[in-house]
Amino acid sequence: MKDRLYDDNLYQFHKPQASYWEATADDIKVSAPALSGDETCDVAVIGGGYTGLSAAYHLARNHKVDVRVLEAGHFGWGASGRNGGFCCIGGVGVHRRDLIRMVGVDRARQYYQSQIDAVELVCRIGEEESLDFRAQGSAELEVAHTKKAFERLREDFDVSSRHLNLPVELLSAEQFRERHFDSDEQFGALVSRPAFGLHPLRYCRGFANAALRHGAVLHERSEVLDWSKGDDGWHRINTAGGSLRARKVIFSTNGFMPERLKPEFYARTMPIISAIIVTSPLTEQQKAAYNWVTGETAANSRRVLNYFRLLPDNRFLFGGRGHSSGHPDGEQETYARLESMLKSIWPKWADLAVDYNWHGLICMTGSMCPSIGQLDGDKSVSFAYGYHGNGVNTATWAGKKLADWIGSGQVPDMPDIVQGMAKKFPLASLRLKYFRLAIGLASWMDRRG
Numbered sequence: 001m002k003d004r005l006y007d008d009n010l011y012q013f014h015k016p017q018a019s020y021w022e023a024t025a026d027d028i029k030v031s032a033p034a035l036s037g038d039e040t041c042d043v044a045v046i047g048g049g050y051t052g053l054s055a056a057y058h059l060a061r062n063h064k065v066d067v068r069v070l071e072a073g074h075f076g077w078g079a080s081g082r083n084g085g086f087c088c089i090g091g092v093g094v095h096r097r098d099l100i101r102m103v104g105v106d107r108a109r110q111y112y113q114s115q116i117d118a119v120e121l122v123c124r125i126g127e128e129e130s131l132d133f134r135a136q137g138s139a140e141l142e143v144a145h146t147k148k149a150f151e152r153l154r155e156d157f158d159v160s161s162r163h164l165n166l167p168v169e170l171l172s173a174e175q176f177r178e179r180h181f182d183s184d185e186q187f188g189a190l191v192s193r194p195a196f197g198l199h200p201l202r203y204c205r206g207f208a209n210a211a212l213r214h215g216a217v218l219h220e221r222s223e224v225l226d227w228s229k230g231d232d233g234w235h236r237i238n239t240a241g242g243s244l245r246a247r248k249v250i251f252s253t254n255g256f257m258p259e260r261l262k263p264e265f266y267a268r269t270m271p272i273i274s275a276i277i278v279t280s281p282l283t284e285q286q287k288a289a290y291n292w293v294t295g296e297t298a299a300n301s302r303r304v305l306n307y308f309r310l311l312p313d314n315r316f317l318f319g320g321r322g323h324s325s326g327h328p329d330g331e332q333e334t335y336a337r338l339e340s341m342l343k344s345i346w347p348k349w350a351d352l353a354v355d356y357n358w359h360g361l362i363c364m365t366g367s368m369c370p371s372i373g374q375l376d377g378d379k380s381v382s383f384a385y386g387y388h389g390n391g392v393n394t395a396t397w398a399g400k401k402l403a404d405w406i407g408s409g410q411v412p413d414m415p416d417i418v419q420g421m422a423k424k425f426p427l428a429s430l431r432l433k434y435f436r437l438a439i440g441l442a443s444w445m446d447r448r449g
């Protein structure tokens with residue numbers, strides 16, 4: 001039986017993605033030898049992305065806990081080393097107005113306050129640890145791709161400012177063109193703060209080094225193949241090269257979760273492929289063709305959205321939905337689709353070459369909210385996952401919450417909508433099938449405006 005949902009192509013832990021980020025972070029090395037022999041620690045962390053690293057960093061720094069992180073690839077192999085670098089408010093799988101409908105105004109407000117805290121936490125860690133993650137901009141732009149979409153953004157603006165206390169601005173198409181950029185489908189935008197762009201892999205590697213400095217032990221090339229708990233209360237975790245005994249375990253593998261490693265985690269997630277292309281640098285003339293004067297992170301208002309940003313070296317990053325099987329043929333189709341989409345939105349950039357392309361897994365849950373907690377039947381196992389494509393801030397924040405929980409023994413202050421294990425997806429083996437149906441429907445609605 002397969003341990004994970006997609007084609008094996010998605011889980012080549014020995015192989016880094018050929019991303020722009022990998023090509024521009026080589027100066028930051030992480031010393032993390034593979035696990036070997038028999039070792040013991042208080043807390044073992046499985047998965048070395050932002051969630052696992054933040055948990056290890058805060059456990060070691062704030063609570064002086066003896067913690068080790070086991071990462072199957074290198075640090076930053078997963079989504080934390082290959083995302084768009086948007087550090088912004090999000091983390092749920094629904095619009096702000098729909099979250100209010102689902103959980104009520106007070107709980108939604110509490111959730112969005114935690115999202116602001118999470119963006120601020122990334123800034124604070126960056127400053128305190130002198131991380132060179134190339135922060136850029138101070139807002140996130142959601143650009144209406146049709147007139148009808150602008151009306152929906154107006155609703156989001158009302159909800160965000162009146163009910164959620166979020167600092168938002170609504171810009172007309174003219175105001176937006178003047179302050180940010182233009183395109184063939186620009187009908188005004190919603191501007192949200194706090195937000196900024198960063199280099200995700202530089203953040204991840206810098207974070208790993210900060211965790212090391214505070215005493216955490218890191219192991220790369222250490223895929224956990226087997227995990228059990230003995231009657232003596234010790235967890236036993238095996239990799240190909242060694243074994244680790246631990247009193248407590250943090251499971252932080254998010255979209256790459258080996259969901260049969262522990263039965264409690266089976267069918268709790270819906271991983272989805274997101275893909276990115278990065279172009280050759282834009283010339284000043286190409287930028288001027290659309291009055292591109294912004295360094296902010298941006299997305300369009302499609303239901304199956306695209307996210308994009310002009311990088312500090314003038315290359316253009318453009319991302320969106322990936323393929324639905326993860327097979328290498330589908331991967332190439334995805335990159336071609338993204339390129340043609342980019343060039344249909346900005347046709348004057350038809351000559352731009354695509355220099356990098358890659359993909360990875362984001363993670364959704366049935367509740368459309370992140371899932372953070374400890375197993376009901378075994379409080380020595382903690383977990384956090386399901387950030388709905390918005391984990392730069394959310395995973396960092398969730399990792400800290402787990403560390404505080406373990407370090408203090410007290411449940412930390414968290415919005416109730418993120419607490420506990422996400423419910424199981426029904427008909428779990430058909431997850432990819434119903435996801436395809438949902439995407440088909442959303443794309444059809446996008447075509448209608």
Ligand SMILES: Cc1cc2nc3c(=O)[nH]c(=O)nc-3n(C[C@H](O)[C@H](O)[C@H](O)COP(=O)(O)OP(=O)(O)OC[C@H]3O[C@@H](n4cnc5c(N)ncnc54)[C@H](O)[C@@H]3O)c2cc1C
Pocket residue numbers: 013046047048049050051052070071072073076077078079080081082083084085086087088222223224225252253254255256257258274275276319359360361362363384385387388389390391392393394395
């Ligand atoms: C293409 C793309 C674009 C995105 N863009 C953004 C964005 O702009 N902004 C944003 O906020 N979020 C974005 N995201 C989402 C964000 O990257 C994730 O939410 C976040 O990185 C999750 O962090 P994590 O530590 O929980 O998981 P990951 O970073 O995925 O780390 C999980 C780790 O677990 C490891 N692992 C798996 N199985 C095992 C095992 N058996 N043993 C040991 N280790 C194991 C994997 O190797 C992996 O490194 C994007 C994601 C993708 C894929």
